[in-house]
Amino acid sequence: MIWTAALLIVVSYVHSEDYCYDEPHCDPYAWGDMFPSCHPLLEEHHSPINLDHQMTRNESLEYLHLEGFEEIQTGHWTLKNDGHSVVLQVGGGMSVSGGGLPDVYHTIQLHFHWGGPATNGSEHTVDGRRYPMEMHVVNMKSIHPNLTAALDDPTGLAVLGFFIDVVYADNVHFGLISQKLSSVAYKGQTAKIKPFPLMNLLPKNNMSQYYRYYGSLTTPPCSQVVVWTLYEVPVYISWSQLAQFTSQIFSTEEDAEQVTPLQKNFRHIHPTFSRIVSVSKDAKLLTGTASRPLMSAVSLHLLQIILLGSFIISGL
Numbered sequence: 001m002i003w004t005a006a007l008l009i010v011v012s013y014v015h016s017e018d019y020c021y022d023e024p025h026c027d028p029y030a031w032g033d034m035f036p037s038c039h040p041l042l043e044e045h046h047s048p049i050n051l052d053h054q055m056t057r058n059e060s061l062e063y064l065h066l067e068g069f070e071e072i073q074t075g076h077w078t079l080k081n082d083g084h085s086v087v088l089q090v091g092g093g094m095s096v097s098g099g100g101l102p103d104v105y106h107t108i109q110l111h112f113h114w115g116g117p118a119t120n121g122s123e124h125t126v127d128g129r130r131y132p133m134e135m136h137v138v139n140m141k142s143i144h145p146n147l148t149a150a151l152d153d154p155t156g157l158a159v160l161g162f163f164i165d166v167v168y169a170d171n172v173h174f175g176l177i178s179q180k181l182s183s184v185a186y187k188g189q190t191a192k193i194k195p196f197p198l199m200n201l202l203p204k205n206n207m208s209q210y211y212r213y214y215g216s217l218t219t220p221p222c223s224q225v226v227v228w229t230l231y232e233v234p235v236y237i238s239w240s241q242l243a244q245f246t247s248q249i250f251s252t253e254e255d256a257e258q259v260t261p262l263q264k265n266f267r268h269i270h271p272t273f274s275r276i277v278s279v280s281k282d283a284k285l286l287t288g289t290a291s292r293p294l295m296s297a298v299s300l301h302l303l304q305i306i307l308l309g310s311f312i313i314s315g316l
């Protein structure tokens with residue numbers, strides 16, 4: 001009896017150590033119980049946030065310098081299912097600087113956030129609208145020997161965020177990753193990927209259009225050490241490439257009794273509070289596709305219903 005109780009405590013303790021997205025005891029609203037630094041009430045610089053028109057233009061924010069992004073790096077890269085996302089670990093050779101970043105940052109990995117079959121899953125939102133996916137390119141300040149040290153520095157990480165939107169045509173460069181997803185379906189699985197110019201994945205004609213703010217990791221321990229750069233123009237992939245993320249990746253190990261698809265791996269929006277969100281010199285400020293308010297379609301529909309209603313009433 002005592003043994004059973006002790007075992008239960010151990011099991012639930014081990015279980016609660018990992019975070020998740022889909023169960024109330026470990027989902028983003030419960031992260032603060034396991035990781036105090038994820039508690040949104042104690043700290044005010046969390047991510048993600050909603051991007052709206054309350055932003056400040058800063059004419060000195062120009063292109064970031066993306067070193068090594070146009071080249072084919074040597075060695076191989078590793079794609080990994082870590083149970084929370086699909087991570088592409090890139091070797092050395094790439095770094096980001098300039099564009100108002102306080103230092104040089106080495107590129108260490110990129111990963112993705114997505115939704116479900118009928119849910120968009122970007123972490124940041126634009127005027128309350130979620131894009132289908134978001135890609136994060138994570139860079140660590142070059143003076144730090146390891147991640148532990150970087151997480152102690154208020155500007156220890158620079159993350160480049162890219163919205164991913166969907167069209168009919170496949171994105172051939174993105175296919176180099178999405179084609180490998182079936183090899184990393186289960187937690188812990190890895191696959192080798194031949195390096196390719198990372199710039200091929202990015203909206204290369206619009207790299208001077210971005211937003212900048214100071215925030216946190218969007219996964220535990222939610223450290224408030226991130227200089228965020230969110231690019232305004234999305235990357236486009238096809239519906240079937242999106243479906244590979246929402247249907248082929250599992251948060252559980254291959255031999256787990258219950259197989260749980262990994263979906264909606266995004267953290268909820270946090271208030272901006274007194275933070276300034278800056279707009280780069282060239283950003284168009286949320287015009288174009290991103291700014292079409294959802295309201296107009298809804299209100300038009302309402303208007304039709306009202307008109308139809310009054311027509312019916314007057315007809316009676």
Ligand SMILES: *[C@@H]1O[C@H](CO)[C@@H](O)[C@H](O)[C@H]1NC(C)=O
Pocket residue numbers: 058059060061099100101
């Ligand atoms: C504009 O950005 C630069 C580079 O990050 C920064 O030094 C400067 O303080 C910013 N200016 C304003 C008005 O925020």
Ligand SMILES: *[C@@H]1O[C@H](CO)[C@@H](O)[C@H](O)[C@H]1NC(C)=O
Pocket residue numbers: 120128129130131132165166
């Ligand atoms: C989800 O993404 C699609 C494709 O970009 C877009 O048309 C739709 O408005 C988005 N839905 C929401 C609720 O943000």
Ligand SMILES: *[C@@H]1O[C@H](CO)[C@@H](O)[C@H](O)[C@H]1NC(C)=O
Pocket residue numbers: 145146148149
């Ligand atoms: C990380 O770097 C710090 C600072 O140099 C060092 O004290 C620490 O032992 C390192 N931690 C690990 C896990 O390597």
Ligand SMILES: *[C@@H]1O[C@H](CO)[C@@H](O)[C@H](O)[C@H]1NC(C)=O
Pocket residue numbers: 205206209233284288
């Ligand atoms: C992307 O950049 C091109 C070239 O500078 C520009 O003509 C286009 O309007 C930009 N696209 C968006 C959506 O801002």
Ligand SMILES: [Zn+2]
Pocket residue numbers: 111112113136218
């Ligand atoms: Zn992320």
